[in-house]
Amino acid sequence: MAAQETDQPLPQQDRFALAAEASQDGFWEWHLPSGTAWFSPRWQQISGFLTLELSADPDHWLTRVHPEDKPLLMADLRAVRAGKALRLRREHRLRHANGIYRWVLVRAIARHGEDGEVVRIAGSLTDTTDRRMTDPLTSLPNRLFFLDHLEQRMEEGRSRGDWNFAVVSLALDRFSMINEKLGYAGGDALLIHAAERLRQAIPAPSLPARLGGAGFLVCLEEISSREEAVGRVQQIHRQLHQTFAWRRERITPGHVFGIAKADAAYAHPEELMRDAESALVQARTSGPSADPVRIVCYSTGMRERALDQLRLEADLERAIAAGELILLYQPEIDLVTGRIIGFEALVRWQHPQRGMIPPSEFIPLAEETGLILPLGDCVLTEACRQLVTWREQASATGRNQENQKTRGQSGCDIDLRVSVNLSARQFSSLGLVERIEQILRQTSLAAGDLRLEVTETSLMSDADTALRTMRDLQNLGVGLHMDDFGVGYSSLHHLHRFPFDTLKIDRSFIGRIAEEKGGAEIVRTILDLARSLRMKVVAEGIETAHQAEQLRTMGCPFGQGYYFARPMTAATVSEMLVPAS
The missing domain is CATH 3.30.450.20 (PAS domain)
Known part of the structure; x- marks a missing residue:
C-alpha cells in the first residue's frame, strides 16, 4: 500500500x-x-x-x-x-x-x-x-562523444571486418564573416539552425556531432567507397543549403566538406578524424569562396599540405604583426597624355624562408582565417601614408614634377590618387566606413584621393548591406572602382545597382583585343556603356604598344599594365616623382 x-x-x-x-x-x-x-x-x-x-x-x-x-x-x-x-x-x-x-x-x-x-x-x-558528451549550444553529441563512438565503431570494424563507413568533417563557409555581420546571437542561432538541419539530414545509425566553432563531424554509415561518400555528402548539402533569416538579414551559407573513408589501416579514431580535417583544409582552398559547396576526399600527401597550410597561417599572422608585408605600386596612365594619374597598391609577402609568396596563396588564406581584416587595414594605412609622403617630398623640392620618362609614358605630377583593393571579407566587415574615415584622418589624406577597388564577388553574399556600405563610402568622398569588370555572372546588373564611378576592364578582354572574333568589339561596347553612364574606365593588363594604341583610338581614357611599368617599390616611385637635382 x-x-x-x-x-x-x-x-x-x-x-x-x-x-x-x-x-x-x-x-x-x-x-x-x-x-x-x-x-x-x-x-x-x-x-x-x-x-x-x-x-x-x-x-x-x-x-x-x-x-x-x-x-x-x-x-x-x-x-x-x-x-x-x-x-x-x-x-x-x-x-x-x-x-x-x-x-x-x-x-x-x-x-x-x-x-x-x-x-x-x-x-x-x-x-x-x-x-560532458553533449554540445550545450546545439544539443548534438560533442567531440568527446564522437571520439568514443568512433572508437567503438572501429573495434567493430576490426572484429567483423566491416569498414563500410566514413568520417566527414564539415564547416559553414566564411562563418566568421557571417558572425561579424549577424552578431554573436545571430551566429549562435545559425549554428543551432544548421545543427537541426544536419540532424534531419543524417538518420541513424550515422551520427552527427559538433566539433566546435562552425565545425561539425559525421560518422557516415553504409559507405563502401569514396565515390559513394561524395554522393551522400552532396545529398546532405542539398538539405543543408537553405536560407537562414535573422531579424532583417537573410543568409545562405556555403559549406565545405572533408571526407576520410575508413579502412583497416587506421589504428586510432584520432587518425581518421585528422585525415577528414586535412581534407577539409584542402576543400577550403580548392575553389572560389563563392561556391556553395566544396567537397574533398582525403588522399596521400594531403595531411602534409594541411600542416603546411597551418604553418603558413601562423607565419602570416606573425608577418602582419611584424610589418613584414610590403606594398608595390603600379602606375595608372592617362592614355592620351601618357602621364601618371595614380597608383594601385599591391601587397606582397617576402617570406624569410619560402621567398616571395604570391597573393593568390596568402590572400585566400587571410580571408578564411580573418587575418584579412588587420592585413587590409595595414595596406590601407600604408598606401594612404605613402601618397602623402610622395606629395611632401615633391613639395620639398620646390617644384612640380617635370616629365620622368618610362616606357610609353611622358611623366607624372603630384596630383595623384591611390587605389586599394578590398576583399569580400573586408567589404562586409562591421565598421569598415568608420575605419577608413579614421585612417584618412590619421594619414591626413583627403577622401577624394583614395580609390577602393571592389570585385563582384564582394557584392554577391549580401547585396543590401553592400549597397549601404557603398553609399556611405560615396558620401565620404571615396572613389569606387568595379574591379575585373566583365568576368562575373551579372556585371551589368551590379553596374546598374551599385554606385561605382569607374570600371576596370578585366585583363582577359584586353589580351583578346587583337583577335578577329569580336575581341575589340567587346571592349568598345564596354567603353560605350561607361560613357552613357558617365563613368570612367581603366583598362587592365596592357602589355603591348598595339594594345595601348587600340585602346587610345577607341577612346579608353586610362590604362595600366606591364607595357607602361611593372609594380614598383615606394622608393622607386619616389625617385621617379622627385628626381635628384
Missing part, C-alpha cells in the same frame, strides 16, 4: 530522503576501520550494478575508474584520509556494468573519530555524461 502524503511537516530523516531522491545523485559511505562501503540505489543505477553484484571492498570499485583519471582521484582520497583535506571533488570516468565508461562527479566529506583520525568518508555521485 502506497505511503499517504500529509500536510504535516516531514520528519528530518524523510526530508533528507526526499531531497536525495530529487537530486538524482547517488550516495555512498566508506567506513575506514572495517574497510566496508555502502552504496545507495541511485548509485547502483549510475554504475549499472545490482545490490547482489556489489562488493563492500572500496578498492574493488577504484579499479573501475578510468586509468587516466585514477591517479588524481587516488591522490585526493589519500589527502582526505591523511586529514590534509576535509573535502573531495573530482570529475572522472567510471566503467559502467556494460563496459562503457561514463563521466561522474564525486563529492565527499571526511568525519573524524575521537582520536582525530578519519573514520568515515561519505559523499555523492552525479552522472555528468550528458553534460
Whole structure:
C-alpha cells in the first residue's frame, strides 16, 4: 500500500530522503576501520550494478575508474584520509556494468573519530555524461562523444571486418564573416539552425556531432567507397543549403566538406578524424569562396599540405604583426597624355624562408582565417601614408614634377590618387566606413584621393548591406572602382545597382583585343556603356604598344599594365616623382 502524503511537516530523516531522491545523485559511505562501503540505489543505477553484484571492498570499485583519471582521484582520497583535506571533488570516468565508461562527479566529506583520525568518508555521485558528451549550444553529441563512438565503431570494424563507413568533417563557409555581420546571437542561432538541419539530414545509425566553432563531424554509415561518400555528402548539402533569416538579414551559407573513408589501416579514431580535417583544409582552398559547396576526399600527401597550410597561417599572422608585408605600386596612365594619374597598391609577402609568396596563396588564406581584416587595414594605412609622403617630398623640392620618362609614358605630377583593393571579407566587415574615415584622418589624406577597388564577388553574399556600405563610402568622398569588370555572372546588373564611378576592364578582354572574333568589339561596347553612364574606365593588363594604341583610338581614357611599368617599390616611385637635382 502506497505511503499517504500529509500536510504535516516531514520528519528530518524523510526530508533528507526526499531531497536525495530529487537530486538524482547517488550516495555512498566508506567506513575506514572495517574497510566496508555502502552504496545507495541511485548509485547502483549510475554504475549499472545490482545490490547482489556489489562488493563492500572500496578498492574493488577504484579499479573501475578510468586509468587516466585514477591517479588524481587516488591522490585526493589519500589527502582526505591523511586529514590534509576535509573535502573531495573530482570529475572522472567510471566503467559502467556494460563496459562503457561514463563521466561522474564525486563529492565527499571526511568525519573524524575521537582520536582525530578519519573514520568515515561519505559523499555523492552525479552522472555528468550528458553534460560532458553533449554540445550545450546545439544539443548534438560533442567531440568527446564522437571520439568514443568512433572508437567503438572501429573495434567493430576490426572484429567483423566491416569498414563500410566514413568520417566527414564539415564547416559553414566564411562563418566568421557571417558572425561579424549577424552578431554573436545571430551566429549562435545559425549554428543551432544548421545543427537541426544536419540532424534531419543524417538518420541513424550515422551520427552527427559538433566539433566546435562552425565545425561539425559525421560518422557516415553504409559507405563502401569514396565515390559513394561524395554522393551522400552532396545529398546532405542539398538539405543543408537553405536560407537562414535573422531579424532583417537573410543568409545562405556555403559549406565545405572533408571526407576520410575508413579502412583497416587506421589504428586510432584520432587518425581518421585528422585525415577528414586535412581534407577539409584542402576543400577550403580548392575553389572560389563563392561556391556553395566544396567537397574533398582525403588522399596521400594531403595531411602534409594541411600542416603546411597551418604553418603558413601562423607565419602570416606573425608577418602582419611584424610589418613584414610590403606594398608595390603600379602606375595608372592617362592614355592620351601618357602621364601618371595614380597608383594601385599591391601587397606582397617576402617570406624569410619560402621567398616571395604570391597573393593568390596568402590572400585566400587571410580571408578564411580573418587575418584579412588587420592585413587590409595595414595596406590601407600604408598606401594612404605613402601618397602623402610622395606629395611632401615633391613639395620639398620646390617644384612640380617635370616629365620622368618610362616606357610609353611622358611623366607624372603630384596630383595623384591611390587605389586599394578590398576583399569580400573586408567589404562586409562591421565598421569598415568608420575605419577608413579614421585612417584618412590619421594619414591626413583627403577622401577624394583614395580609390577602393571592389570585385563582384564582394557584392554577391549580401547585396543590401553592400549597397549601404557603398553609399556611405560615396558620401565620404571615396572613389569606387568595379574591379575585373566583365568576368562575373551579372556585371551589368551590379553596374546598374551599385554606385561605382569607374570600371576596370578585366585583363582577359584586353589580351583578346587583337583577335578577329569580336575581341575589340567587346571592349568598345564596354567603353560605350561607361560613357552613357558617365563613368570612367581603366583598362587592365596592357602589355603591348598595339594594345595601348587600340585602346587610345577607341577612346579608353586610362590604362595600366606591364607595357607602361611593372609594380614598383615606394622608393622607386619616389625617385621617379622627385628626381635628384
